[in-house]
Amino acid sequence: MVNLQHRSAKKELLDADGIPFADIKKNMQELDTINRLLGGHAITVRGLKTFLKLKPGRISICEIGCGGGDNLNAIYQYCKRKNIPVTLTGIDIKPECISFALEKYKDLPATWICSDYAHADLTHMMPDIVFTSLFCHHFTFDELVLMMRWMKKNAKLGFFINDLERHPLAYYSIKWLTKLFSSSYLVKNDAPLSVARGFKKKEWLAILEAAATSNYIIRWQWAFRHLIVCKNG
Numbered sequence: 084m085v086n087l088q089h090r091s092a093k094k095e096l097l098d099a100d101g102i103p104f105a106d107i108k109k110n111m112q113e114l115d116t117i118n119r120l121l122g123g124h125a126i127t128v129r130g131l132k133t134f135l136k137l138k139p140g141r142i143s144i145c146e147i148g149c150g151g152g153d154n155l156n157a158i159y160q161y162c163k164r165k166n167i168p169v170t171l172t173g174i175d176i177k178p179e180c181i182s183f184a185l186e187k188y189k190d191l192p193a194t195w196i197c198s199d200y201a202h203a204d205l206t207h208m209m210p211d212i213v214f215t216s217l218f219c220h221h222f223t224f225d226e227l228v229l230m231m232r233w234m235k236k237n238a239k240l241g242f243f244i245n246d247l248e249r250h251p252l253a254y255y256s257i258k259w260l261t262k263l264f265s266s267s268y269l270v271k272n273d274a275p276l277s278v279a280r281g282f283k284k285k286e287w288l289a290i291l292e293a294a295a296t297s298n299y300i301i302r303w304q305w306a307f308r309h310l311i312v313c314k315n316g
Contacts, residue, residue: 087249090286091279096272098221107179110269111151111187114217117274121306123245124157127216129304130243131158133312134212137240141168145210147200147234148218149173152184154245155193172210174200201229205237213238216245220280224290231294231313241298241314247281253307254278278307287311 096102097110118124135142142162146155155171162169171193175181181197196203213234219227234242247253258275265271282290287301287309299313 085251085254085279087251087254087279090249090282091276093276093279095221095276095280096269102179102269104179104182106267106269107177108183109267110273111153111180111183113265113267113270115151115153117270118153118157118216122304123216123306123308124154126245126304126308126310127154127157127214128161130214130245130310130312131161131212133243134240134314135167137314138211141170142212143170143172143208143210144212144214145172145174145205145238146214146216147174147203147230148215148221149175149184149195150180150217152188152191152193152195154214154216155184156188156191159191159193170210172196172205172208174198174203176200201233209237209239211238211240213242214244215242217247217277219244219246220277220282224286224293227290228293231291231296235294235296235313235315238315241312243313244309244311245304246309246311247278248303248307248309249278249281249283250307253281281307282309284309 152173155173173193174196176199178197181195184195254275261271261274284301291299296313302310304310
């Protein structure tokens with residue numbers, strides 16, 4: 084039985100270089116399905132809704148670690164239904180992810196940037212909101228402190244995070260679900276490992292405190308996730 088008392092330091096396969104585009108494409112397709120079926124997209128929209136009262140009219144949103152673009156698409160579909168004008172930006176370090184997003188969501192009115200988020204220049208287009216989904220568990224404590232500070236600095240209203248809770252039930256559930264239904268070796272390996280690299284609430288509290296972030300809420304979400312919302316000011 085895997086020990087989940089502490090976070091795993093093992094790197095996910097997707098973090099490596101040189102993965103064939105076809106394999107990354109399959110990975111992105113299956114992650115989109117998982118996010119839809121297990122409510123991940125709904126949590127992302129829930130994070131967005133906490134900011135909407137602060138900014139009537141057009142709102143600009145940037146996702147760092149955007150992957151294949153499924154979260155930005157979920158946000159766009161919600162805003163379209165609610166007649167909310169929105170400006171979307173997706174940033175990811177992997178060119179394969181940006182290529183997939185451009186291919187799958189060619190009609191999505193979004194700007195796609197292939198870059199390490201920390202080196203992306205947003206000064207000329209500072210978004211109202213920055214967010215991440217299933218991205219933070221790829222990083223160390225110290226790296227996340229820097230990320231929190233970056234997001235706070237580069238968002239007018241604030242930022243939110245949608246990520247996994249490290250829990251045995253979540254780990255073994257996704258391990259067996261992907262073993263039975265996934266055809267992606269990346270998903271089979273990385274999905275349970277992502278849970279093992281996830282965070283407990285007390286760990287989030289320590290990260291936020293180290294980043295000098297004060298105006299925040301942390302809410303547990305269905306299917307073992309946390310939604311962290313941090314507002315500026």
